[in-house]
Amino acid sequence: MDVTQARELYSAYYEGTIERVSALALDEAMKADPEIREDYASFAMVMDTLPTLAEETISTPHDLH
Amino acid sequence: MTQAADDAVLISQAQAGDRAAFDVLVGRYEARAYQYAFRLTRNPEIASDIVSDAFLRVYTALNNFRGQSAFGTWLYRIITNCYLDFKKRDKSARNTSLDAGIRGEEGEIERQFEDPSDGPEVLAERNAREGAVQGALAQMPEQQQAMLVMFHVEMRSYEEIAQVLDVPLGTVKSRLNRARLALRDLLGNQKELFFTG
Numbered sequence: 001m002d003v004t005q006a007r008e009l010y011s012a013y014y015e016g017t018i019e020r021v022s023a024l025a026l027d028e029a030m031k032a033d034p035e036i037r038e039d040y041a042s043f044a045m046v047m048d049t050l051p052t053l054a055e056e057t058i059s060t061p062h063d064l065h
Numbered sequence: 066m067t068q069a070a071d072d073a074v075l076i077s078q079a080q081a082g083d084r085a086a087f088d089v090l091v092g093r094y095e096a097r098a099y100q101y102a103f104r105l106t107r108n109p110e111i112a113s114d115i116v117s118d119a120f121l122r123v124y125t126a127l128n129n130f131r132g133q134s135a136f137g138t139w140l141y142r143i144i145t146n147c148y149l150d151f152k153k154r155d156k157s158a159r160n161t162s163l164d165a166g167i168r169g170e171e172g173e174i175e176r177q178f179e180d181p182s183d184g185p186e187v188l189a190e191r192n193a194r195e196g197a198v199q200g201a202l203a204q205m206p207e208q209q210q211a212m213l214v215m216f217h218v219e220m221r222s223y224e225e226i227a228q229v230l231d232v233p234l235g236t237v238k239s240r241l242n243r244a245r246l247a248l249r250d251l252l253g254n255q256k257e258l259f260f261t262g
Contacts, residue, residue, distance in 0.1 A: 007242075007246055010242060010246070011238065011241060011242040011245060012238075042249055042253075043246065043249050046198070046248060046249045046252060049194050049195065049198055050198065050213070050217040051217060052191065052195055053104075053198065053199070053218045054217065054219075054220060056104075056218075058099070058100045058103050058104070060095065060099045060100070061099070061109060064095055064113055064116060
């Protein structure tokens with residue numbers, strides 16, 4: 001598996017919805033290839049940050065109409 | 066009565082010409098609509114314009130709404146389209162700062178995401194990281210940006226996003242994956258904020 005193929009699986013892997021066979025294949029690819037391992041790590045770091053954006057409180061203007 | 070059932074009653078009344086019912090419907094959804102529009106545009110005036118435009122479209126097209134999706138989902142689609150139309154009209158170059166704040170009454174202010182249990186260094190690092198993500202989002206193609214905001218910020222499901230964009234579920238999943246990778250690549254020049262490798 002090369003990094004391009006691996007990237008197709010990142011979201012499902014991160015969310016835990018990936019099929020077992022694909023998960024095992026990605027696990028093996030990450031063990032064997034540091035580029036894929038680091039590539040996924042940077043993807044996961046961004047995914048970890050995104051939910052915090054939802055914590056932002058946005059006030060509706062009084063004069064919205 | 067569930068909200069969906071209540072919405073259906075209001076929509077039916079509004080479709081029959083009841084303006085008060087339409088106003089109640091608007092009041093029920095306008096905060097959420099503004100929140101979504103603001104998260105896309107990061108500009109309160111533009112967000113307000115988009116919301117106004119969206120509800121005008123809702124009013125005009127309401128008789129065509131048959132309840133195949135939830136009203137909120139339909140509204141998200143309209144707001145997204147209003148936003149995409151705005152981006153098409155607005156071809157002027159923008160200076161996008163990776164420390165983009167919002168324009169409030171007191172000028173630019175830095176967005177703060179405060180958790181009282183975090184120390185100042187943790188807060189500063191998190192604010193920097195979130196500011197970088199906001200700045201990167203603003204640089205992305207509108208469709209990708211809208212999908213990321215809908216999923217990660219507005220907490221819409223894959224299924225709802227598929228309904229909003231009127232594309233298959235599998236397409237949403239693959240496009241969101243590509244959008245996340247694109248966001249990651251945009252943040253690549255700020256490795257010190259994100260990447261431990």
